[in-house]
Structure formats: C-alpha cells, structure tokens
Amino acid sequence: MKIKELKAREVLDSRGNPTVEAEIELADGSKGRGISPSGASTGEKEAVELRDNDAKRYGGKGVEKAVSQLNNEVARSIGNADFDSQAAFDHFLIDLDGTTNKERLGANAILAASIAFARATADAKKIPLYRQLVEREQYIIPVPCMNVINGGRHADNNLDFQEFMIAPHHAPSFKESIRMGEEVFHTLKNLLKSKGYFTGVGDEGGFAPNLNSNEEAIEVILEAIHQAGYTPGTHISICIDPATSEMWQNGRYVFYKSSQKQVSSEELIMLWDKWIKQYPIVLLEDGLGENDWHGWKEMTIALGSKVELVGDDIFCTNPKIIAEGIRQGIGNSVLIKLNQIGTITETLDAVKLAQENNYNCFISHRSGETEDTIIADLVVATNAGHIKTGSGCRSERVAKFNQLIRIEEELGGKAFFAGLNTFKI
The missing domain is CATH 3.30.390.10 (Enolase-like, N-terminal domain)
Structure with a gap:
C-alpha cells in the first residue's frame, strides 16, 4: 500500500x-x-x-x-x-x-x-473495516454496556463512582438489545424527574444527578429496569466502573465527592462483595486502583469467580503490562482503549494476548469521544463480545451503536449476538 x-x-x-x-x-x-x-x-x-x-x-x-x-x-x-x-x-x-x-x-x-x-x-x-482488522469466518456482535448514570470525574455531582452501566444481554440481536437499553434509559430519565432529581447528562451521556448515596444509583437503575418491563439480572444486568485510581490517596481510597470517608483495599473489596451479592452486577471495572497490585490479587481471589473483573488503568492496553498481570493473576478481563497504547497493531496484540490466556476483552470509548466509529468495527473484529461507548444519547456515543446495527445487518447469518454468553465466568 x-x-x-x-x-x-x-x-x-x-x-x-x-x-x-x-x-x-x-x-x-x-x-x-x-x-x-x-x-x-x-x-x-x-x-x-x-x-x-x-x-x-x-x-x-x-x-x-x-x-x-x-x-x-x-x-x-x-x-x-x-x-x-x-x-x-x-x-x-x-x-x-x-x-x-x-x-x-x-x-x-x-x-x-x-x-x-x-x-x-x-x-x-x-472490504468492511472490521474485516480489514481481523479476517474470520464468523463474527460476534457485542452486548452494549450503556453508561446511564455518570459520577466521578465525568460529572459535577456527588457520586464518587464514575460509571453505572446497564447490559441488556437477554435479547435475540444487537438491534433488540439497544431497544431494551434505550427503553430503560428513557424510563430512568422520567423516574429521576419524578423524584425531583436533575436529568442533565455527564461527559458520556449518562444522567448526573446528586443522589443520597452511591448505592442509590444502582437502586434507581433497577427500579427503571422494572418499570420498563424487564427483570434485573435476567434481561438486563449491571456493570460498574468506579474508577478507583481517582480515589487513591496515600495507600487508601477516599470517597472524595461525598463523605470524605477513607477505606482500605480490604474494606473496598468487602463493599464490592456485598454489592455483588445484593445486586445483579456482572462486571466490575477498576474495582481497585492502578498502583494497588497487591489489592488486585486479593480482589481476584475473592471475586474472580463471581464477576468479570476488568483492568483498565492497571493494564492501559499495554501488552507488556497485561503479560505481567496475567503472570500475577490480576483480574480476568482487560479493558481495550486504542489511544491508551496508540496504534491499531498494538491494540490487536493486547487483545490477542488477553484472549490466548482466557482473559475477556472489553472494548471501550473515551470520555472525550469523537464521531469516529472505529471501536464498533474493532469489537466485531476481535469477537470481544461487549462494548462500552457511553449512554443512550449524544451522537458521538450512539454513532457506535448505529454502526453496529449496520454491521449486524450486513453480516446476517455470518454473525451471532453475544447475549448471555458474554457474562459467564
């Protein structure tokens, strides 16, 4: 060329x-x-x-x-x-x-x-971009993990944790999965409004209200799932990215936007364990910070058989760091962001390394996104099975959903929707 x-x-x-x-x-x-x-x-x-x-x-x-x-x-x-x-x-x-x-x-x-x-x-x-990236006989269309409530560095509210997502996985196709997710998204807006909460959105298109607690974010999402006519955990589950590297101060985790409470790695692991038992949470991203490697080992031992533990900041889509994480038994999934490593080739190398070692790959956007839809093609090319690209509004987010609808239609019988298979540990 x-x-x-x-x-x-x-x-x-x-x-x-x-x-x-x-x-x-x-x-x-x-x-x-x-x-x-x-x-x-x-x-x-x-x-x-x-x-x-x-x-x-x-x-x-x-x-x-x-x-x-x-x-x-x-x-x-x-x-x-x-x-x-x-x-x-x-x-x-x-x-x-x-x-x-x-x-x-x-x-x-x-x-x-x-x-x-x-x-x-x-x-x-x-040929389509996804086929240029990886040529294969059959492709997997991903489950969309939609960020419906924003907090942390992505919103000017009092939520310490950054992303509360829904995964509409119990569907026959991506197109139907998106429909389910959008129905919950709009139901959630009406529900927040009825409770007197702010319904403006954060950087990734999710609602950014001040709530009484971080737990209330999950509870109001579950209420919206019910009101939209779906069963939490059966049709639609919860994914969380608390972005705990932002909370890490002098070896402890500070709830810096709400109570200013400080907790240890062990205490935060106990909180996640409690939430996983209490709520239909199937994925936890960055449950501990990027420099807390010992804590990550302990969290993987405690929770790795219960939930998908995704490493973002700790791995940075870097094959060398991912290899060390695999050697040490850190997490069971890798977040994949193109601009963390800087080229398509290195990104595909990171995915290959993770998948060859039975780690999942979770394809991701950035909070400062663009109209470029490459991650939609990337998630199909790599058969990663799930993607996060923001919420159910803002064109730079839904552009990726629209591209996936087109790809699913184009592939027809040469692809299948990931659905429930994505979240089996």
Missing part, C-alpha cells in the same frame, strides 16, 4: 477540546480518515498525547504541534514508501517516534494516522 498523501488537522472532540484528525490517500486513490479520542481519568502508563501547552489557544490544550508532526516530519519520512500491512505502517510510526510512550510525535497523532491507514486499506480492498 503506497501512500500518496498524509495530511492532518486540528478538530474537536465531544468536550469541545482539540484533537487530531488524519487523512491518508493511497496511490490507487483509496482514502481513509481517523480521529483520536481523549480520556479524562487516565492511567499513569498510557501513551502520551502531545498538546501545545499554549495558554492563549484552547487553554493550552491545542494540538497544532501534533498536527504539524504528521504534516511535516511523518509525511516527509513516508515519502513513496510501500507498507504491506497495518503492522508495517504502525511500526514505522513507532520507530519514527523513538520513545517508549509516543511522547515525541504524540500518541494522538500516531493513532489518528494508524486509523486512517486502516480505513484507506479497507477502502482499497473494498
């Missing part, structure tokens, strides 16, 4: 902050475009975005430096080079950057180019 032109520009993400968009045109006229998302609660070991730090533009968040890197150094270095695979192109970018965390060119620039190349290649072959 000979690249004729690479160009980049500064565009906006869902928060109205700048991010990098790249376009690639191949010698045969095929084209592809990619946009890099951005996170708010980020892991310490994530690949590094390149920002301008110019206070006079976008409060220092501009990305003109990253754009310039693509338009100048990267474009010149590519020249008329041929790349025979996605891996060849991505490793070219990695080697050109020359750092361990992509800080020189910027992971936001590198990822945008990586996505653009994948789309251009798919266009050249006249």
Whole structure:
C-alpha cells in the first residue's frame, strides 16, 4: 500500500477540546480518515498525547504541534514508501517516534494516522473495516454496556463512582438489545424527574444527578429496569466502573465527592462483595486502583469467580503490562482503549494476548469521544463480545451503536449476538 498523501488537522472532540484528525490517500486513490479520542481519568502508563501547552489557544490544550508532526516530519519520512500491512505502517510510526510512550510525535497523532491507514486499506480492498482488522469466518456482535448514570470525574455531582452501566444481554440481536437499553434509559430519565432529581447528562451521556448515596444509583437503575418491563439480572444486568485510581490517596481510597470517608483495599473489596451479592452486577471495572497490585490479587481471589473483573488503568492496553498481570493473576478481563497504547497493531496484540490466556476483552470509548466509529468495527473484529461507548444519547456515543446495527445487518447469518454468553465466568 503506497501512500500518496498524509495530511492532518486540528478538530474537536465531544468536550469541545482539540484533537487530531488524519487523512491518508493511497496511490490507487483509496482514502481513509481517523480521529483520536481523549480520556479524562487516565492511567499513569498510557501513551502520551502531545498538546501545545499554549495558554492563549484552547487553554493550552491545542494540538497544532501534533498536527504539524504528521504534516511535516511523518509525511516527509513516508515519502513513496510501500507498507504491506497495518503492522508495517504502525511500526514505522513507532520507530519514527523513538520513545517508549509516543511522547515525541504524540500518541494522538500516531493513532489518528494508524486509523486512517486502516480505513484507506479497507477502502482499497473494498472490504468492511472490521474485516480489514481481523479476517474470520464468523463474527460476534457485542452486548452494549450503556453508561446511564455518570459520577466521578465525568460529572459535577456527588457520586464518587464514575460509571453505572446497564447490559441488556437477554435479547435475540444487537438491534433488540439497544431497544431494551434505550427503553430503560428513557424510563430512568422520567423516574429521576419524578423524584425531583436533575436529568442533565455527564461527559458520556449518562444522567448526573446528586443522589443520597452511591448505592442509590444502582437502586434507581433497577427500579427503571422494572418499570420498563424487564427483570434485573435476567434481561438486563449491571456493570460498574468506579474508577478507583481517582480515589487513591496515600495507600487508601477516599470517597472524595461525598463523605470524605477513607477505606482500605480490604474494606473496598468487602463493599464490592456485598454489592455483588445484593445486586445483579456482572462486571466490575477498576474495582481497585492502578498502583494497588497487591489489592488486585486479593480482589481476584475473592471475586474472580463471581464477576468479570476488568483492568483498565492497571493494564492501559499495554501488552507488556497485561503479560505481567496475567503472570500475577490480576483480574480476568482487560479493558481495550486504542489511544491508551496508540496504534491499531498494538491494540490487536493486547487483545490477542488477553484472549490466548482466557482473559475477556472489553472494548471501550473515551470520555472525550469523537464521531469516529472505529471501536464498533474493532469489537466485531476481535469477537470481544461487549462494548462500552457511553449512554443512550449524544451522537458521538450512539454513532457506535448505529454502526453496529449496520454491521449486524450486513453480516446476517455470518454473525451471532453475544447475549448471555458474554457474562459467564
């Protein structure tokens, strides 16, 4: 695949902050475009975005430096080079950057180019993006895990925990699963309104009310599931991402938005155990912080046979860190975020490593999302079985749902909906 032109520009993400968009045109006229998302609660070991730090533009968040890197150094270095695979192109970018965390060119620039190349290649072959990413005989359409109540760093409310999600898994298809989820989402809005709660939404489209407790978030969701005509645990279950790395202070976890209470790792594990027994929770992401490796081991021993324990901040979609986590018996699932590692190739390597070691993979968006729908194709390509891309509103979120509806329709009998199989431990 000979690249004729690479160009980049500064565009906006869902928060109205700048991010990098790249376009690639191949010698045969095929084209592809990619946009890099951005996170708010980020892991310490994530690949590094390149920002301008110019206070006079976008409060220092501009990305003109990253754009310039693509338009100048990267474009010149590519020249008329041929790349025979996605891996060849991505490793070219990695080697050109020359750092361990992509800080020189910027992971936001590198990822945008990586996505653009994948789309251009798919266009050249006249195949769908998911098939360009991974060619297989049968694909799995994922269960959507919809973030219906936001807290933590994603909302200006009093909830310490970041994401309360519903997983409408008992359905014959993705299309019907989304219908179920949306019905609960709209029922929840009316229910919150009837209780006198605020129904504005947070960064990921979930409602962001001030509630009496973190537990009330789950209880009001369960009430909405009932009111929508479904049975919690049978038709629709609960997934939680408390984002506890944000709560970690001096070896303890601080309920920093509500009571200011401090608890140990053991006490937080006991809380999760209590919740799992009390509520139909099937997935717990980042139940402990990224630097609490000992706590993670204890949590995996205590809860690993009861629930899907997803590592986000602790793994950062990094194959080297994931390998160490597998060796130590940390969790049983890996959150997959493209911009945590910075290229499609490294992302697919992370998924392959996890799946070969019987870990689940949970494909994820970022809180600063874009209209780019690549994670919809990625979750199908990898047969990961479940995806989180936000709530039942905001176009940068539902764009991924709409893409999955199209993919399911296109594949027909060559795919099946993950449904209940996703959450069997």
